[in-house]
Amino acid sequence: MDSPRRKWTRLEFMSLRWQALIALSLVLLVVNGALAVMAYRHSTAQFDLQQSGVRDNQVRQLRGLLGRNYEEMTRLVSVVPLLGPDGAAGPVQDFGSRLRRGLETEGALLGLEWDVRSVFWITPDGRLSLVWPADVSAPGAELLTALTRKDDAATQLLACQPECLQFLAAPVLWEGKSSGTLVLGRSLADALLAFNVLTGAEVAVFTATNARGGAVPAPPRFPAMTHPSRTAPIIRALAPDLAAAPTRNPGTAAGGQPVLGELGGQWFEVFRVDGLAPGVSALVVDEVTAERQAIQWTTRNSIMLGLGGLALSGSLLFWLAQSSVGRLRRIAAALPLLAENRYAELRANLPPVGGRLTPADELDRLSETAQALTDRMEMLQRDREEAETRLVWLADHDPLTRLYNRRRFNDDFGRVLNQAQRFGHRGALLFLDLDQFKDVNDLSGHQVGDVMLQRVADELSKLTHPSDILARLGGDEFSLVVPECTDAAALACAERIQAAVRSIQIREHGRVHRVTASIGIALFPDQGQEPQEILANADLAMFQAKEKGRGRWHLFAAADQAREQADARVTWRDKITEGLRDERFELHFQPIVTIATGTIDHWEALLRLRDAHGELVYPDRFIPVAEKTGQIQAIDHWVMAHAVGILGRDPRLRLAVNLSGSAMDDPSLLPDIERMLQEHRVAPTRLTFEVTETAAVASIARATELMQGIQRLGCRFALDDFGSGYASYAYLRRLPVDDVKIDGAFIRDLATNREDRIFVKAITDMSHGMGKQVTAEFVESAAIYTVLGELGVDCAQGYYLGRPTATAEHGPWPRPVARRERVEDNFNV
């Protein structure tokens, strides 16, 4: 989860809601902006259209009003000659002088009422004979010629020099003939004011001087202007724009291009009207504040509307996305808890699925998935933790027996050994190996074997203290470290363990399984400085114990080690090969006593191998190897030959010989035996063959065949270790057995164990019922011997009656046995 964070060059996180909002806002901004622009454009176009109409109207009205002024003057011309006192002093010699008098007395009224600023009288010969009022500048020659056109019609002329006047020149009839031209000069004021009243627009008449091609055009003069206090500033403000504005062709009726401007919060549109007269134009000023405000208002409204729509849709989106994004955010906020294994919190934080009016959506799926993922992860986590604890436990324990395993044992033993060395404690290591456990596995299956191991482990656990280290080192090997104990205590412990193991019985399909343990004991720190060394010594001692027979213990002695090290140089296979070649195999003999008479019935020949040091090696060390390598047949043949040879030399002797399980697979065995018996002239009845019950049961068909073959020879046949394997009584009936040898495990505690007695009694009675003899092994005390007699067992074999010896001696049995300590007993094998 903690990948290196990337260096983002942009914003690291933005909520979906914001992304959607921003996208929507951008779109809406563009759309609304476009709408606002369109609305604005539309309004301005409308405004322009409307204004253009207004302007056309105004141009028409201005021209019309000026025209009306001329019309009024035309009417006025007819009354001007009537001014003056009637019947004034002196006869009037001509119209001019009459006019002069009239003007001098009442001329002011013309100005007052009609705004006539000047009156000229031009004689028919073109002379200017009257100018009124006196200080009015006389018209220029140009004007004069324009005014005096030689026709009988009125002439209209607008001239601005310096003030703008509308001149009307009309010929006057006086006493029936044209006596001259009367010229009235009327101010534009009335026309302009009327225009202002009619249209509401201001107008300013100006004379454009130097209008064409002048490098520096002179500022225009405004001889007339409505409401100059208002209008002048506007025109001044807009003057630059006006100068730049394109003019229409002079002479056309329409107004020029309008110029829009703002002054003091008010909007004005100014356009010029050309062609009032040569060099005389007018500017019309329309106030368009209301229209401009309307446009602004409309534009502002559309913008506000757009923004309102944006806000509304945005908030709507926000509101709609509230639930979804909220849930998404909750999921997004909760999911990181997965990485922290906070599942309960995560579940609490996830948005609930359903429960809303709306149908389920993707977020519900996501939430469900997250829930499922959480459950799954939690399960996996739990499994993983369990597996971890189990692994941790497994690292130290043996799963079958729940004891420590070899690894943990080594660690703990190392610690205990260190402490022992540091504080001078003395402890013991007991190494256990179950005897013939392989047979249990082979015959009854591993389940029974496993149960057996568990039972052994339980028994051992009962016997140990918490400070002891008990472990299963693998297979059927157990080890026990007693941190502080004396030699005697260690031996007593071994005894207790063996008694406990012997007490184990497993009933399976009507069979009873029993087990014994061989125990090797090594003391530390005397018998080793390193854990492995001590363990190896205990292992070695265990083998020594096995050599004594089953269910024995042996205390390690330094001598064992030297021999073992020598042995280690040569493999068992080579040793067996050497043994066969160098005649190192020997037969030792243990007596089998008839209990009824106390005399030796016959001897069991026991195979021994003398190693290079002259030490005896017991068959359990080399027989399994020989079975694996196939040397067993050679050994079997050697034993046969040897036994038969001994029988041939000593006619009183009767022997029992052990056959391995593989002897049943050996087709050449029986013919060889027959040949040997004939060769040595030995009666077949003197020879008994022993096969272990487990070996016989493993291949019942071949065992039966072998036994029948042996009986055909006339030899006896004994079933060895009876009761330890699966041998049921059905087998006993089917197998042509002469002798039944009860397994030692049932005999050892016969004196104390009632169950064992019942068992031995049952076997004895049954065997007798089938016409078979019963022999008991492992008879180690007089008590057992006595009990066996009471139970009706025929023969007995054991240390109490005689140990295996290199020669078969004859003597009276049972001889009194010197009772020595068992411990010492075990030192002298």
Next chain:
Amino acid sequence: MSGAPWRRPRSAAVGGLCLVLLACACALSAQEMIVHPGVGVSAMTTNEARLYLTMRLKAWPNGVPVKVFVLPDEDPLHRRFATAVLGLYPYQLRRVWDRQVFSGTGQAPTTVASEAEMLRRVAATPGALGYVGSVPADAPVRSMEVR
């Protein structure tokens, strides 16, 4: 426009004449045109007076610009002066002035608040023209005769 106004000035002039005579007789509700002492004119016709008052004549014969001072339209003295001396109603004067001012074609006279201010302004302004009820003896103005 009817021809009626053309009859009225004459009657007004006659009335004005009577009023002048009456004023001369009573000297109570008299009124007199006054000018700045620097104005080189001592008498004028009614027609000229009308032209000066309506600002049509913008300069004295000696070239000094005319500065006209009047009292507000509602002032009795103004009314008396307009009717008696000029033979016009104040509204007629006002109409002319407004037309000129509103069309930018001319000026309107300067309005003063009182007779005393009128005296002061006329005395202080070169080329000034105004009117008072009666000219004080020591006033630095010259009275103008209107024939």
